[in-house]
Amino acid sequence: MATIKTTMQVTRTIRNLWVVRHGERIDKVNPEWIKTAPRGAWDDPPLTEKGINQAKEAGKRLRDEEIDYIFCSPFIRCLQTATAIVGELKENAKLKLFVEPGFVEDLSITQFPPGCLSAKDLQ
Numbered sequence: 001m002a003t004i005k006t007t008m009q010v011t012r013t014i015r016n017l018w019v020v021r022h023g024e025r026i027d028k029v030n031p032e033w034i035k036t037a038p039r040g041a042w043d044d045p046p047l048t049e050k051g052i053n054q055a056k057e058a059g060k061r062l063r064d065e066e067i068d069y070i071f072c073s074p075f076i077r078c079l080q081t082a083t084a085i086v087g088e089l090k091e092n093a094k095l096k097l098f099v100e101p102g103f104v105e106d107l108s109i110t111q112f113p114p115g116c117l118s119a120k121d122l123q
Contacts, residue, residue: 018065020058020085022077023051041115047080055081059088070095073103074116 027033027045034042047055058081067089072082079099086095099122104114 016065018062018067020081022047022075022081023054023058023084024048025051025077037115039115039117044076044115044117046076051077052080052084055084056088059085063089067095069098071098071100071103074099074101074119074122075104075114076116078103079122 024047025045026048027042029048033045037045062085070082070086072078079097082097086097089095099119101116101119104116
């Protein structure tokens with residue numbers, strides 16, 4: 001009876017998960033904004049110019065990281081943040097941005113339903 005010797009090689013893939021919060025939002029610097037919120041969606045404020053610059057800075061920081069996917073909340077401020085980050089990344093044309101409706105604020109601090117746009121409207 002022959003003895004069969006096998007060698008099993010296990011490879012380990014390391015993945016990094018970067019979690020980035022949105023930049024500065026308009027309602028935090030101008031509380032009156034909620035009175036004129038588009039669609040009445042007081043929970044969906046856009047970024048300020050400073051917020052956009054913060055997002056670009058995050059993109060510059062992440063420029064040399066290997067990023068395969070970007071997942072984002074459907075709120076405008078989050079999409080603006082993700083878009084600004086992607087704009088700063090190397091070879092950003094290859095990246096896909098996935099909008100995930102499950103990534104929303106705690107529903108106790110949003111409208112019900114949340115005031116973010118639908119997937120169709122965001123497209």
